[in-house]
Amino acid sequence: MAPSLQIEGLGKRFGPFWAVQGVDLTLARGELLGFLGPNGAGKSTTMKMITGYLPPSRGRALVCGADVETQPLAARRAIGYLPEGAPLYGDMTTAALLRFVAKVRGMSGPQRRRRSEWVAEKLGLHAVWYRPLESLSKGFKRRVGLALAILHDPQVLILDEPTDGLDPNQKHEVRSLLRELSADKAIILSTHLLEEVTAVCTRAMVIAEGKLVADATPEALFGAEPPEQVFRRLTLPPERRSAS
Amino acid sequence: MSALFAVTGRELAAYFLSPVAYIFICLFLALAGALTFYLGGFFERGQADLESFFAFHPWLYLLLVPALAMRLWAEERKSGTLELLATLPITTPQAVIGKFLAAWIFTAIALALTFPLWLTVSWLGEPDHGVIATAYLGSWLMAGAYLALGSLASAATRNQVVAFVLAAALSFLFLMSGLEVVQGLLRGWLPGDLASMVAGLSFLTRFEPLSQGALEAADLAYFLLVMIMGLTMTALLVDMKKAG
Numbered sequence: 225m226a227p228s229l230q231i232e233g234l235g236k237r238f239g240p241f242w243a244v245q246g247v248d249l250t251l252a253r254g255e256l257l258g259f260l261g262p263n264g265a266g267k268s269t270t271m272k273m274i275t276g277y278l279p280p281s282r283g284r285a286l287v288c289g290a291d292v293e294t295q296p297l298a299a300r301r302a303i304g305y306l307p308e309g310a311p312l313y314g315d316m317t318t319a320a321l322l323r324f325v326a327k328v329r330g331m332s333g334p335q336r337r338r339r340s341e342w343v344a345e346k347l348g349l350h351a352v353w354y355r356p357l358e359s360l361s362k363g364f365k366r367r368v369g370l371a372l373a374i375l376h377d378p379q380v381l382i383l384d385e386p387t388d389g390l391d392p393n394q395k396h397e398v399r400s401l402l403r404e405l406s407a408d409k410a411i412i413l414s415t416h417l418l419e420e421v422t423a424v425c426t427r428a429m430v431i432a433e434g435k436l437v438a439d440a441t442p443e444a445l446f447g448a449e450p451p452e453q454v455f456r457r458l459t460l461p462p463e464r465r466s467a468s
Numbered sequence: 469m470s471a472l473f474a475v476t477g478r479e480l481a482a483y484f485l486s487p488v489a490y491i492f493i494c495l496f497l498a499l500a501g502a503l504t505f506y507l508g509g510f511f512e513r514g515q516a517d518l519e520s521f522f523a524f525h526p527w528l529y530l531l532l533v534p535a536l537a538m539r540l541w542a543e544e545r546k547s548g549t550l551e552l553l554a555t556l557p558i559t560t561p562q563a564v565i566g567k568f569l570a571a572w573i574f575t576a577i578a579l580a581l582t583f584p585l586w587l588t589v590s591w592l593g594e595p596d597h598g599v600i601a602t603a604y605l606g607s608w609l610m611a612g613a614y615l616a617l618g619s620l621a622s623a624a625t626r627n628q629v630v631a632f633v634l635a636a637a638l639s640f641l642f643l644m645s646g647l648e649v650v651q652g653l654l655r656g657w658l659p660g661d662l663a664s665m666v667a668g669l670s671f672l673t674r675f676e677p678l679s680q681g682a683l684e685a686a687d688l689a690y691f692l693l694v695m696i697m698g699l700t701m702t703a704l705l706v707d708m709k710k711a712g
Contacts, residue, residue, distance in 0.1 A: 297557045313482070315482055327474035327477075329471075
C-alpha cells in the first residue's frame with residue numbers, strides 16, 4: 225500500500241528566492257507530525273504545495289499515491305486542509321459553509337447530515353451553527369476551519385497552526401481530538417508551540433530557511449534540553465545564537 | 469458537475485446576503501424605466517414595442533454589470549478564501565463557470581423583473597411578442613458577455629474597486645468600437661472592410677439586430693464566443709496568480 229503522504233525533493237522558488245529547497249518526507253497512517261520552524265522558514269509554503277494550492281517549482285508530492293499536480297482531484301479528495309489563518313466566507317453561517325464544502329466534496333444528503341452532526345459535536349459548534357462566520361470569535365473561526373478539514377474523514381490532514389487563537393481549554397480539546405484522529409490518519413500540523421509537539425506529536429520536523437534541519441521523534445529531538453534552546457540551535461545561524 | 473453547481477448556489481446566495489443584490493435590482497429597474505420613458509420617449513413614439521427599453525441596455529450594463537462581477541474573484545483573493553476553494557476537489561474551470569453562472573442567473577432575475585413593461589405594451593397595444601422575447605434573450609446574452617469581461621477583470625486584482633474600473637474600461641472598448649463617432653474616425657485610417665470588422669466586434673452592433681427581433685446565428689455565436697474567451701482567460705489568470 226502506498227504511504228499516506230510521500231514527498232520527494234519538493235521545492236518552491238519565488239523569483240530568484242527559494243522559499244523551500246527540496247523537502248523529502250514519507251508519512252504513514254498513525255503518524256502525527258509536528259512541523260516547526262521560525263516565521264518565513266517555509267512551513268506554510270510546503271503545506272500549500274502538498275495541498276495543491278501552490279504548484280511546486282521542483283519535486284513532487286503524492287497523497288495516497290495520487291500526484292498532487294497530475295491527479296489533483298484524487299489528491300485533494302484524500303486531504304483535509306486548514307489554511308493559515310483559517311479563511312472562511314464571512315457572510316455564510318457555519319451550517320451553510322459546512323453544507324457547501326460537503327456538496328463540493330460530493331457527499332450525499334444523509335452522509336452530509338451525519339458528518340456535520342459529528343464535527344459539530346466534536347468541535348462544539350452547536351452554539352454558532354446559525355451564526356454568520358464573520359461574527360465569530362477567533363477561536364470559533366479556527367474550529368470551523370478545522371471542522372471543514374475533517375468533514376469528509378480524509379486520510380491525510382494538513383493543519384496550519386490549528387491551535388492558534390484558542391484558549392488553553394480549547395487547545396486541550398483540539399489536541400485530544402487530533403490524537404484521537406491520528407489513529408487512522410496521517411497528520412501534519414504546523415505550530416510555534418514547542419510544548420504542543422512534545423504533548424501530541426509522534427514525530428517532529430524542523431525547517432529553517434527552506435531546508436529540513438531535523439526529523440525525529442520529539443523525545444529524540446529535544447531530549448533533556450529545554451525545547452527552546454534546541455529550536456534556537458537548529459534554526460538560528462551561529463552568530464545569532466547568543467546564550468541569553 | 470455537482471461541485472460546479474454547489475459553487476453557483478453559494479455565489480447566488482452570497483448576492484442576496486449582501487446589499488449588492490437589492491441595490492443592483494433597484495438601480496437596474498429604476499434606470500431602465502427612467503431611460504425608457506424619458507430618454508427613449510416610450511409614449512411619444514406611439515408604438516407598441518420595447519425598442520426604447522432595450523436600446524439602453526448596452527449602456528446600463530456598462531455601469532451595472534461590472535459592479536456585479538467585481539467581487540467574483542477579487543474578494544476570494546483578498547479574504548484568503550481562494551485557498552479554501554482551490555484546495556477542494558474542484559477544477560479551476562469548474563469554479564470559474566460556477567461563479568459566472570451565479571452572476572448570469574442573477575442578471576436573468578433582474579431582467580425578468582422588468583416584466584411589467586412587457587405587460588404595459590401588451591395592454592396598450594398589440595406588440596410582436598416574438599420580437600420582445602428575442603430582445604430579452606439578446607439582452608441576457610449580452611449581459612453574459614459583459615460578465616465574462618467582468619470576471620476576467622476581477623481575477624486580475626484583489627481590489628474590487630480596481631476590478632470595477634478595469635471591467636468598465638474593458639467593456640467600454642467593446643462598446644465603443646461600434647459607435648458612429650469611432651467608426652467615422654476608423655474609416656479615415658483603415659480600409660472600409662477593416663473598419664466594419666472592428667464594428668462587428670462591438671456589443672452595440674451585435675445587440676442592435678437582436679433588440680429589434682432579428683435572431684441571427686452569428687450574433688448569438690458572437691456573444692457566446694466572448695463569454696467562452698473571457699472565462700477561459702479568467703481560469704488561466706486565476707491559476708497564474710495563484711502560482712505566485
